[in-house]
Amino acid sequence: MRFSPLIEQLMDAFRVLPGVGPKTAQRMAMHLLERERAGGERLASVIQKAIDEVGYCQRCRTLTEADICAICETPRRDDALLCVVESPADQLAIEEAGGFQGRYFVLHGHLSPLDGIGPDAIGVDQLEARVAEGHIEEIVLATNPTVEGEATAHYIAAQLARYGVRFSRLAYGVPMGGELEYVDGGTLSRAFSGRQPFSSD
Amino acid sequence: MRFSPLIEQLMDAFRVLPGVGPKTAQRMAMHLLERERAGGERLASVIQKAIDEVGYCQRCRTLTEADICAICETPRRDDALLCVVESPADQLAIEEAGGFQGRYFVLHGHLSPLDGIGPDAIGVDQLEARVAEGHIEEIVLATNPTVEGEATAHYIAAQLARYGVRFSRLAYGVPMGGELEYVDGGTLSRAFSGRQPFSSD
Numbered sequence: 515m516r517f518s519p520l521i522e523q524l525m526d527a528f529r530v531l532p533g534v535g536p537k538t539a540q541r542m543a544m545h546l547l548e549r550e551r552a553g554g555e556r557l558a559s560v561i562q563k564a565i566d567e568v569g570y571c572q573r574c575r576t577l578t579e580a581d582i583c584a585i586c587e588t589p590r591r592d593d594a595l596l597c598v599v600e601s602p603a604d605q606l607a608i609e610e611a612g613g614f615q616g617r618y619f620v621l622h623g624h625l626s627p628l629d630g631i632g633p634d635a636i637g638v639d640q641l642e643a644r645v646a647e648g649h650i651e652e653i654v655l656a657t658n659p660t661v662e663g664e665a666t667a668h669y670i671a672a673q674l675a676r677y678g679v680r681f682s683r684l685a686y687g688v689p690m691g692g693e694l695e696y697v698d699g700g701t702l703s704r705a706f707s708g709r710q711p712f713s714s715d
Numbered sequence: 716m717r718f719s720p721l722i723e724q725l726m727d728a729f730r731v732l733p734g735v736g737p738k739t740a741q742r743m744a745m746h747l748l749e750r751e752r753a754g755g756e757r758l759a760s761v762i763q764k765a766i767d768e769v770g771y772c773q774r775c776r777t778l779t780e781a782d783i784c785a786i787c788e789t790p791r792r793d794d795a796l797l798c799v800v801e802s803p804a805d806q807l808a809i810e811e812a813g814g815f816q817g818r819y820f821v822l823h824g825h826l827s828p829l830d831g832i833g834p835d836a837i838g839v840d841q842l843e844a845r846v847a848e849g850h851i852e853e854i855v856l857a858t859n860p861t862v863e864g865e866a867t868a869h870y871i872a873a874q875l876a877r878y879g880v881r882f883s884r885l886a887y888g889v890p891m892g893g894e895l896e897y898v899d900g901g902t903l904s905r906a907f908s909g910r911q912p913f914s915s916d
Contacts, residue, residue, distance in 0.1 A: 518779040527761040530754030553731030558762040560728040578719040
């Protein structure tokens with residue numbers, strides 16, 4: 515026996531969510547049908563509404579249902595400082611860490627020639643147009659500390675070199691609260707070469 | 716910063732699913748919007764359709780979009796044997812284990828007076844009407860091996876005693892493939908009192 519066809523379809527549809535295997539999909543379907551029909555109706559309608567209405571900020575390309583997102587809209591941000599990230603989730607992580615008061619630009623990915631993801635797909639033209647406006651003094655290339663993220667940062671810095679802005683990259687090093695024993699060798703050797711003067715004052 | 720209001724609503728709506736906390740909800744929302752809009756549309760429409768159409772089998776009360784579920788419909792099942800379970804998921808687990816060829820009755824819960832769940836809510840009247848039809852010879856009370864499941868099994872057996880059917884309950888014991896060291900004391904003592912003759916033939 516399986517469940518009825520429509521329940522099987524529902525379990526199958528849940529598999530589109532990240533980290534959801536057959537057992538979890540079954541639990542989700544049973545939970546919605548047995549105990550949370552109101553919440554399920556709400557979930558269905560909000561998913562549909564979000565897919566219909568959420569697009570990209572015309573200025574920074576982050577996900578938003580507005581034409582221009584709240585961070586691009588506010589006058590209370592430093593126009594001279596631009597942080598380039600791979601995804602809206604990275605942007606959120608930086609915002610939640612606090613301290614950065616500039617603007618953002620979201621690539622939605624990184625260069626990946628083998629997958630056909632070139633400069634167009636990550637919006638390099640749009641980024642260049644923004645730099646050409648002339649307000650930006652420093653660009654923080656906060657792409658991921660991976661081979662692809664590095665390559666993307668290098669490409670962007672080379673492409674925009676002629677505008678005379680400063681480029682920076684997040685510091686590499688051991689994570690706060692981590693134990694050296696568990697830090698990988700690549701990170702540890704980067705932390706050594708980037709070591710900082712220290713005094714006990 | 717948070718995400719835009721509609722994205723926050725989407726993340727919030729995912730929290731209705733079991734085991735989904737704020738971080739997982741964020742990952743799900745980002746994944747759908749960034750990479751799986753087609754799958755998201757399908758998920759939304761299947762959830763809505765399932766909520767609209769899935770009801771209870773008129774005969775056994777399991778979840779189904781049909782009036783009568785496939786197991787109740789087929790003539791290739793033993794009408795003399797009825798298995799009473801707390802949920803459709805329990806029913807599926809028994810079906811997948813294989814071996815049981817009778818019919819089912821789904822309680823959708825167990826007696827829980829403090830939560831206002833009495834005999835009506837778990838369909839005892841409907842179960843009694845079914846027994847009164849006269850085909851059933853044995854009822855396997857496969858409610859959960861918990862205090863509430865036990866109490867529910869006792870209540871049903873007492874309520875239906877006058878129909879002269881046999882009642883049985885799943886055997887308690889150590890789980891197959893488990894290690895005795897990790898089996899709880901209650902289970903172990905039940906397994907001792909229910910010990911079976913054994914010979915090396």
